[in-house]
Amino acid sequence: MKHIIKSVAAFITGLVVLTGCNNSNQSNSKSGALASNVAEKVYVAPGEHDEFYAFISGGFSGQLSVYGLPSGRLFKVIPVFSQDAEKAWGYNEETKPMLETSHGFVPWDDAHHPDISQTAGEIDGRWVFINGNNTPRIAKVDLSTFETTEIIEIPNSAGNHSSSFVTENTEYVVAGTRFSVPIPQRDMPIKDYKGNFKGSLTFISVEPEHGHMDIKFQLIMPGFDYDLSHPGRGKSHGWFFFTTYNTEEASTLLEVNASQNDKDFIAAVNWKKIEEYVNNGGGTMMPANYAHNVYDESTHMATSTLKKEVLTVNPLEVPGAVFLLPTPKSPHGCDVDPTGEYIVGNGKLSANLTVHSFTKMLDAIEKEKFAGDAYGIPILNFEDVLAGSVEQPGLGPLHTEFDGKGNAYTTFFISSEVVKWKLGTWEVLDRQPCYYSVGHLMIPGGNSQKPWGKYVVAMNKITKDRYLPTGPEVTQSAQLYDISGEKMELLLDFPTIGEPHYAAGCPADLIKPRSKKLFPLEENNHPYATKSEADTKVVRDGNIVHVYMTMIRSHFSPDNIEGVKVGDKVYFHVTNLEQDYDVPHGVSMIGANTSELLIMPGQTETFLWEPKQEGVWPFYCTDFCSALHQEMQGYVRVSAA
Ligand code: CUK
Ligand code: CUA
Structure with missing residues (x-):
């Protein structure tokens, strides 16, 4: 038996080496000379279980797929914002209401960012939240059944991209608009965008026992585009950070490309402060239409309710709750390290990677050192909040994750690589090519206080020649790297469903014991x-x-x-x-x-x-x-x- 496993492993290694050698784009890569034990590192023998679950978003398929790591084996595709004939999701009478919205039945969406619930800053393996961008929604998947059990639509939002990230005790799952729009929606000239269109950042409370979602409040923000977000953790618990672009408030981004502001902002939101304000009766109820769909595990039926109003908060009413941190240049990802001190703004068009310091931010706020308040919101000085920058690490940084050992890993879309660098010294420690043009990456627990820094999964935008051709449309692809040593090591390519944007992962031991085997008939x-x-x-x-x-x-x-x-x-x-x-x-x-x-x-x-x-x-x-x-x-x- 052992002998067979060994030779299978050797055979797989041979394949990987061949593929690597065939590749023209990797003269500086190590994948042409993979160590002989690489295949064994991803080999999970028949009947054995993987160490980690990975939940990888399906992008425009509207689904969430479940993989094992390190094997890269696909276990399940969970329909979320999609109809799925395999499971009758969205076809049977029980689940049709899950896809109802204020616009009617919308059996499709663009699902980007799964995030697993947390307790005390650590992944707890109870639920996965995921956003639908197109018709703004947040879904909750219950990890005892691997079924979507709740979907809430987000009013006053469009694009819903800086979503769905959870705070440290899953107090909130947060959804940020991508587009600014007239709030409330109305018929008006598009060119009158500036000053009239608004952004919204929505805080959805999550009831601790069953995870029931409810919109607690919606922060009505200046008319920027909001890209991505992450919660503070540890020392920065109670804050949330959002990247912005189009801070020019232009209705056409062609204009912005011509007169690009040197810096956009990371918006820092003290949600604890706003929560207190709202709990004391602050905020304004505003008419708004949105669906709230709940799947009941006991009746196995969903119901859809159309809600009619939402509590909004103007940040100017809550002094000390919102600040703007200048960040070059079109920042995409907004990632907070496990200690909560560093906030990484991945400026897509910036030569350097900007890292802000939470401590310095608090200090500047306390001393009221502001550079201005062009939007009525205090803007901090870039130099006052800068922790440091990684000099010329690569081209087109998108996203950063952390290994819990003081290292950060950033994806670079244009130079197509993952770069490992050190928090605090900002030195680049290693770089590995991706095939090709990587978007997000994921370390299990890599956006929590406790990452399991053993693997990183890179999710690539372009696949080209990595697999057998399947006509003009080729599979999307992920790559698995071992990050347990000093240097990253490419272990595996595996195909994915739809377009994977983000993923979330955790040890299987957190999920397996909760997994339901069947539904008792008497219940x-x-x-x-x-x-x-x-x-x-x-x-x-x-x-x-x-x-x-x-x-x-x-x-x-x-x-x-x-x-x-x-x-x-x-x-x-x-x-x-x-x-x-x-x-x-x-x-x-x-x-x-x-x-x-x-x-x-x-x-x-x-x-x-x-x-x-x-x-x-x-x-x-x-x-x-x-x-x-x-x-x-x-x-x-x-x-x-
Ligand atoms: S986005 Cu896709 S690569 Cu929606 Cu998180 Cu950056
Ligand atoms: Cu086949 Cu029942």
Whole structure:
């Protein structure tokens, strides 16, 4: 056995070396000379488990995918802001409400930044939050079921990009607008942007036990674009930092490109102060439309509620709550180190990487050393808050993560590399090429007080020749590096779903013990649940027909249904009576304008069928569940209306 593993490992190593040698773009790279033990470092033997979970965003697929590290194996794709025929997400009657918004049913979004909940500044493995950029939303995925259980729409927001990052005790998940827009929305000339369009930074409270989300307040900000954010931690707990661009407040960025401000800002927000203000009755209720969708684990059903108002706060009403830190030049990522002292502004067009000091910021605020307040908000002096800068580390810095050993890792999009540098001395320690044009990177826990600084995953924007060609569209790609030693070592390429932006990771041991194996039948509170075959029935109510159906290895009950008419709306409410781990059944109906249902043990799901033609129409189980799976089938007789 051991011998086989060794030779498989050697074979994989051989492949990696070959790929590396084939690559023209890496004369200075070490991947052409990978150490012989590289394959063993990512090899997880059959039946063994990976050490880490990685949750990688699916970008424009609207999904979140779950990988193991170090193997790079894909375990699951969780539909969030998408319809998914595999799981019937957004197709069955139970989950359709999850995709409702104030604009109606929107079964798509652009999902960028997953962030795992934290307790006392450390990843706790309970929930993953993720943003939808396009129709601004924040979703919560429960890591006991790996299902999306809540989605809240963000009013007065557009682009929703500097989202969804959590504070140290998951007090809040925070969502920042990308675009400034008229607040409240109204018909007005676009050219009158300046002074009229506003940004919004939304603080969504997270109830500690079940994670129920609610918008606590919305900070109405100057008309910048807000790019990314991160919470303070440790000494800077209670603060939140946001990068901005278009501080010119221009309606077309062509103009900005011509007259680019030398510096944009990192907005520092003392959310504790605003929370106190709001708790004392501060702020203004404003009309706003937004949907709040909740999936109930006990009924296995979602409900969508349209909310009508939101509490807004003007920062000028709360002195000492918001400050602007000048930061060159079009900063993208805004990353805070594990101690909470350093705030890294990744200026995309800047030659150097700017790092601000939280201590110096507080000091300058205390001494009231301000450079001005052009927007009514105090602007600090660049020199007063600068901790240091990494000189010419690379081109096009985007994002930074931390290993908890005093090192930072920054991605450079243009020079296509990850650069390791030292916090405090700002010296560059190592650099490794990425294939190609890296966006985000992720160290498990790398945006918490306690990173597990063993691996970094780079998520690349361009794949080109890294895999077998698949026509014009090639897979997106991630790369895994070992960062346990002094030098980074490339271990693995693995394909990803959609466009991965950010990812979040943590040790599997934080999640595995909480993982649900099935849904106990006695706890199923679905209003149409059928808990034994004896209770199955077909009930007509006008032209609506309810089929109370059960499934168990390997038959449906009832399996012959008569009395249905053309033009009826037939709801199949199907309960899986199994109580064993990993025995789902599926059900599908010919001509149904929906997907199949894949129903977990103890769960009830519903699909709607509207028969258009007389006849006798079959249905069958879609999931190979037993030796008699193929026999798991039935008929519905449809008569003339
Ligand atoms: S963004 Cu994609 S590479 Cu949405 Cu976090 Cu920087
Ligand atoms: Cu049940 Cu196949």
